[in-house]
Amino acid sequence: AQSVTQLDSHVSVSEGTPVLLRCNYSSSYSPSLFWYVQHPNKGLQLLLKYTSAATLVKGINGFEAEFKKSETSFHLTKPSAHMSDAAEYFCVVSRPMDSNYQLIWGAGTKLIIKP
Amino acid sequence: DSGVTQTPKHLITATGQRVTLRCSPRSGDLSVYWYQQSLDQGLQFLIQYYNGEERAKGNILERFSAQQFPDLHSELNLSSLELGDSALYFCASSGMPLLLAGTDTQYFGPGTRLTVL
Numbered sequence: 001a002q003s004v005t006q007l008d009s010h011v012s013v014s015e016g017t018p019v020l021l022r023c024n025y026s027s028s029y030s031p032s033l034f035w036y037v038q039h040p041n042k043g044l045q046l047l048l049k050y051t052s053a054a055t056l057v058k059g060i061n062g063f064e065a066e067f068k069k070s071e072t073s074f075h076l077t078k079p080s081a082h083m084s085d086a087a088e089y090f091c092v093v094s095r096p097m098d099s100n101y102q103l104i105w106g107a108g109t110k111l112i113i114k115p
Numbered sequence: 116d117s118g119v120t121q122t123p124k125h126l127i128t129a130t131g132q133r134v135t136l137r138c139s140p141r142s143g144d145l146s147v148y149w150y151q152q153s154l155d156q157g158l159q160f161l162i163q164y165y166n167g168e169e170r171a172k173g174n175i176l177e178r179f180s181a182q183q184f185p186d187l188h189s190e191l192n193l194s195s196l197e198l199g200d201s202a203l204y205f206c207a208s209s210g211m212p213l214l215l216a217g218t219d220t221q222y223f224g225p226g227t228r229l230t231v232l
Contacts, residue, residue, distance in 0.1 A: 032218045043117060043205060043223035051218040090158065094218070100171050103221070105158045 004093045006106035014114045019063075019078040021109045023091030026072060033074045034092040034103070035065055044090065050074060061085070086113045118142065119224035121206050127230045133194040136227045140187055140208030146170070147189040148209070148221060149181055153202035164189055193229070201231045 007022040025031060035047040048059025055067040061084075065076045074091060091106040118141035128134055140147050149161040151174075160173035164183035175181075178196075183189040193200060207221040 034220075036223075043119070043225045044207075045117070045223065046220050049218065049220065100163070101219075102160060102163075102171055102173065105160070107157050 004091050004104055004106040006089075006091050006109050008109050009107065010110045010112060012112040012114060013081050015083055016080050019076070019081045019085065019111065021076040021089050021091075021111065023065075023074045023076065023106060024072055025074060025091070025093045027093060027095070030069075032094040033065075033067060034094075035059065035063070035074075035076050036090045036092060037087050038090065038108075039087045047076070047089070081111075081113050083113050083115065085111060087111055117222040117224065119206060119208050119222050121204075121224035121227050123227060124225070125228045125230075127232065128196060129232055130196055130198060132196050132231075133192065134196065134229065136191040136193070136204050136206075136229075138189045138191070138206030138208075138224060140189070140206075141210075141222050144208035144210050144222070145187065146209045146211065147183055147187070148207040149175075149189070149191050150205040150207065151202045152205060152226070153199075156202075158205075161191070196231045198231050201229055203228050 004025045033050040036044045037047050038044045047063050048057045050057050050067045058064045063078045088108045088110050090108050092103045094101045120139045122137045145166045148163045152158045161175040162181050163171040167183050178194050181191045203226045205226045207223045209219045209221045211219045
């Protein structure tokens with residue numbers, strides 16, 4: 001069965017310092033993985049996705065994530081945090097269901113940026 | 116702006132009542148998904164429609180139902196409302212019926228905040 005675990009419910013960093021949001025997945029086959037972001041009082045937006053091409057995936061707003069099969073991880077990073085990065089981030093894995101696919105969502109990590 | 120619209124933005128109603136939430140997908144997208152986001156349950160997938168037909172069901176209660184119309188807009192009907200149904204309800208759309216090996220991007224609307232008193 002496919003599942004996804006976001007290891008931290010909250011992450012707090014200072015502006016200008018690196019960001020690391022951790023995500024581990026379990027999947028019985030090679031998965032597709034996504035990171036979505038939700039800014040306060042807004043809908044969700046795709047940051048980036050891994051679809052079995054390059055293992056290092058670059059997304060919007062300077063974020064990137066690396067697919068590590070041996071560690072079953074898909075951690076999200078950014079070299080330098082900006083105040084506008086304060087939001088909730090969701091790691092997502094897709095799973096086959098009947099003749100379709102369904103997204104399995106992590107519980108979310110709230111990113112707090114300190115000035 | 117994702118191109119997905121949802122109305123109303125906010126809805127306040129009483130227990131036992133019935134409400135209808137509306138979603139218009141991005142132009143050209145045939146799939147519509149409904150999600151519920153609450154503080155205790157997180158983001159839960161409810162149901163998916165593709166070109167008018169139900170494609171997948173998630174954790175949708177029997178009191179809830181949805182449909183997708185010929186113009187591709189969708190409605191989520193919530194009946195016999197309970198306090199625990201208070202949540203943010205999101206609609207998302209995508210361009211493919213199957214998630215192309217799970218790679219398809221979903222585009223989310225701004226959500227409808229439902230408060231049941």
